[in-house]
Amino acid sequence: MQLTLEFGGGLELLCDSVKVHNVNVDQGAGEKLTMKNLLAWVCTNLIKERPEMFMKEDTVRPGVLVLVNDCDWELSGQLDTTLEEKDSVVFISTLHGG
Amino acid sequence: MQLTLEFGGGLELLCDSVKVHNVNVDQGAGEKLTMKNLLAWVCTNLIKERPEMFMKEDTVRPGVLVLVNDCDWELSGQLDTTLEEKDSVVFISTLHGG
Amino acid sequence: DSGFGHGLSPDMIYRYSRHLLLPSFGVQGQSGLLKSSILVVGAGGLGSPALLYLAACGVGRLGIVDHDVVELNNLHRQIIHAEAYIGRSKVESAAAACRSINSSIQIVEHKEALRTSNALEILSKYDIIIDATDNAPSRYMISDCCVVLGKPLVSGAALGSEGQLTVYNYNGGPCYRCLFPTPPPTTACQRCSDSGVLGVVPGIIGCLQALEAIKIASAVGEPLSGRMLLFDALSARIRIVKIRGRSLHCEVCGESAAFNRQLFQDFDYEKFTQSPLSTAPLKLNLL
Amino acid sequence: DSGFGHGLSPDMIYRYSRHLLLPSFGVQGQSGLLKSSILVVGAGGLGSPALLYLAACGVGRLGIVDHDVVELNNLHRQIIHAEAYIGRSKVESAAAACRSINSSIQIVEHKEALRTSNALEILSKYDIIIDATDNAPSRYMISDCCVVLGKPLVSGAALGSEGQLTVYNYNGGPCYRCLFPTPPPTTACQRCSDSGVLGVVPGIIGCLQALEAIKIASAVGEPLSGRMLLFDALSARIRIVKIRGRSLHCEVCGESAAFNRQLFQDFDYEKFTQSPLSTAPLKLNLL
Numbered sequence A, B: 001m002q003l004t005l006e007f008g009g010g011l012e013l014l015c016d017s018v019k020v021h022n023v024n025v026d027q028g029a030g031e032k033l034t035m036k037n038l039l040a041w042v043c044t045n046l047i048k049e050r051p052e053m054f055m056k057e058d059t060v061r062p063g064v065l066v067l068v069n070d071c072d073w074e075l076s077g078q079l080d081t082t083l084e085e086k087d088s089v090v091f092i093s094t095l096h097g098g
Numbered sequence C, D: 001d002s003g004f005g006h007g008l009s010p011d012m013i014y015r016y017s018r019h020l021l022l023p024s025f026g027v028q029g030q031s032g033l034l035k036s037s038i039l040v041v042g043a044g045g046l047g048s049p050a051l052l053y054l055a056a057c058g059v060g061r062l063g064i065v066d067h068d069v070v071e072l073n074n075l076h077r078q079i080i081h082a083e084a085y086i087g088r089s090k091v092e093s094a095a096a097a098c099r100s101i102n103s104s105i106q107i108v109e110h111k112e113a114l115r116t117s118n119a120l121e122i123l124s125k126y127d128i129i130i131d132a133t134d135n136a137p138s139r140y141m142i143s144d145c146c147v148v149l150g151k152p153l154v155s156g157a158a159l160g161s162e163g164q165l166t167v168y169n170y171n172g173g174p175c176y177r178c179l180f181p182t183p184p185p186t187t188a189c190q191r192c193s194d195s196g197v198l199g200v201v202p203g204i205i206g207c208l209q210a211l212e213a214i215k216i217a218s219a220v221g222e223p224l225s226g227r228m229l230l231f232d233a234l235s236a237r238i239r240i241v242k243i244r245g246r247s248l249h250c251e252v253c254g255e256s257a258a259f260n261r262q263l264f265q266d267f268d269y270e271k272f273t274q275s276p277l278s279t280a281p282l283k284l285n286l287l
């Protein structure tokens, strides 16, 4: 499944400072890809350092907003959100500076 | 065919000051809807005053940018651009103020 | 002639004529601004342009809170402060700049750090609050205080080459804690003084904060509530995304929340976020 | 120590430390800025924030062109001008403000209207041009001059509650005439003085112009060439759209274009657009 993943607010530093990743994520035949599956895939394939800055227990750490097709994942079921071909997923750390 | 049409840069004044129009444009069965057809439809159905501020001869007047799915229509064939279900079309007048 | 019964003097009509000419804003929008009061917390990178535009556009009463002094390394982005003010209070400096561009509005100087002990009193005097601070505990404190007082909060942030903007606690929308119930780890809370910031990025976000406050004060347009603007300066990309609404379970604004003035005053925001509300000026070890 | 061989003095290292700390900008980006020269045409609504941020961030030489004087009805949006400068030259006023926030850069005052007779000479002295003017003939003239001289042009515009931004003539990208070969009818060319403008809108666009110029000068990030930013303040919506590339048939920058310095100097932009390059201050008939 083709997805566009994007990291911002400093999270890109965990993936070689690359913000936009066009990826192909395999799922089992007939199986749905959920955000829970995607997080595991991201941890294995994209996060190169300090995974604790991305995950805490089985979800993203506090202070990270997750957007599926420009929409807060709280509105689509968080970890249970089902992804479709060409979806865009953004992981962004909230900023405090000024 | 469901389309989202948007007018900006002052062109909304020609359509009762409404910027975003969610419209349903009928085309003949099996026929394609082109930008040429859409312009005619817009002139008949949305432009309420001063049509010369929108059209000149068979196309938009100089100074109007046309964007089909956030992309300049020069890149998709101008009047010959074919529209598809749920496309977004923006008509925007260039601004000179500062 | 006092301007269509809207209390605009001839001088005001002339000064604000480009707002009055604008059909979507007009005399009504300008009157709303002139009657409103807005507090900007932080006279730094975000506060500089926000304050200048709010003063210029005719907000009736404009408050500035900050405890800091102007330093040379602020000036690359904090455009409200002139070199002549280095070493002096940021509030005095910002207030002088605002008065120099609009002597007809009221500017209120709060030369102190915002704390739980003074926040309720200071914020209660204003209609709209702008969070232009630079640290996590201040952001929780200001949002909680806005919930307790029922004030809309225009929140901006900038770091590196990115910026973020939204409106909290407006018209049934979410508060800061609805989005971020648990504070991030302190290692994720960098400040501009630690990590650097492209100076014009807080400039853009601060201008957008002024715009959102103007829209709320004048009751014109749709404020950025329930939505968040994400700005990436280097790639020139801007997203406006839909965020969650008010959370029923929010500990501060939720349905069964017991949060009130007393709990606010007793809350330890530094302990909660494990970071200080303000830091001593950083000694730069770059060299 | 003169800063890693990049010619940064200790004062500069301190002043620009938040830029130097930023990995994506750093000493190299700052050196680029310090060595660059940028001309801002128009010290009005767009020019005000653009000039302040360009001065603050350390552009080596900053030029300002304008022939106008400061008026009270400018001040709701032209935040670079203080009340004390009403009746005086906008260029003098803007230059004084820029110097007060950064005395270490060079500010050049061009107190004259930009015309075909002086444009080549003035623009040729700068690396990057910012169009912060308010009328159609100036926009054609500045773009054509940039093509003749091979200079990138950061173009912004604002009217009512909307703004637009793009970079022309950069790295093989389109010029203004590639997009707009035929001038619009004069009835479609409203100015802020006629139609009004929400003051903070040119503020936001002017900041974004400074950002684009900074990116080009420092060779950091992707400038907004071949793309255009469309901003709608009241609905808080921003689009960044893809626009056409350089047109082979463009009369000024196209493959077989014969446009040159002489043709530029002889071109009548007022006749071409049927509107004047500058207007006498409008006598307001609002009342």
Ligand SMILES: [Zn+2]
Pocket (backbone or CB within 6 Å): C174, C175, C176, C177, C178, C179, C246, C247, C250, C251, C252, C253, C254
């Ligand atoms: Zn809440």
Ligand SMILES: [Zn+2]
Pocket (backbone or CB within 6 Å): D174, D175, D176, D177, D178, D179, D246, D247, D250, D251, D252, D253, D254
């Ligand atoms: Zn061209």
